[in-house]
Amino acid sequence: MDPIDGTNPYLHGLPTWGVSIGVMEGGVPLAGGFFMPAAGELFLAAKGAGAARNGRPMAPLAPREVDNQTLFFGPSSRKRFYKIDFPGKTIAFGCAAAHVAYAASGAVLCSVVDRPRLWDILGPMAVLAEVGGWAYYPGGRPLDLASLANGEKADGPVFFGLRENAEKMFPMLEKFEKPRF
Numbered sequence: 001m002d003p004i005d006g007t008n009p010y011l012h013g014l015p016t017w018g019v020s021i022g023v024m025e026g027g028v029p030l031a032g033g034f035f036m037p038a039a040g041e042l043f044l045a046a047k048g049a050g051a052a053r054n055g056r057p058m059a060p061l062a063p064r065e066v067d068n069q070t071l072f073f074g075p076s077s078r079k080r081f082y083k084i085d086f087p088g089k090t091i092a093f094g095c096a097a098a099h100v101a102y103a104a105s106g107a108v109l110c111s112v113v114d115r116p117r118l119w120d121i122l123g124p125m126a127v128l129a130e131v132g133g134w135a136y137y138p139g140g141r142p143l144d145l146a147s148l149a150n151g152e153k154a155d156g157p158v159f160f161g162l163r164e165n166a167e168k169m170f171p172m173l174e175k176f177e178k179p180r181f
Helices: 008-012 097-106 117-130 163-172
Strands: 002-005 020-027 029-034 042-047 051-052 071-073 081-082 088-092 112-115 134-136 157-160 173-175
Touching: 002 008, 002 071, 002 088, 002 097, 002 117, 020 097, 020 117, 029 097, 029 117, 042 097, 042 117, 042 134, 071 097, 097 112, 097 117, 097 157, 117 134, 117 157, 157 163, 163 173
Parallel strands: 071 088
Antiparallel strands: 002 020, 020 029, 029 042, 042 051, 081 173, 112 157, 134 157
8 A cells, every 4th residue: 555656746736646546466456546536546456347537438458559659667766777769759647656557547658666665555555466567677577576575676667557558669769787876
């Protein structure tokens, strides 16, 4: 559980923060959700029962093409740590759970979160899994949620979305050898 994911947006009066809660067994999300009270957005899912956004069933994710209008959620640290060669629009809300939830909704091609912790992503991961998505390290290795159960951060950036869409982004993200500033 993360009572306020997106602390920085919350402190600055922005609506892109929320409450994330999830439960898993053996690295598999069983149920979870993410609620953004200021934005009025609620994402919920239970394994095998589907996912919903604001009470409406969510459709399975579909492969998408990349063009100059395609949206992608990048990490808020992207300018300091990453070079992103993406022809579309890269945005950041400053809230890992929102990035995962909107990737599950299909609003963006996929999302990248830099070294997420389990409490930031488990709730919306239940939603993402129910619409056919998952989380992947660059190169395609699936994220093992159980490996984060001890409170550690993931060992690098993680892509969230439909695998086919995330694979389009893998070659577009490059980590700088040292932070730019």
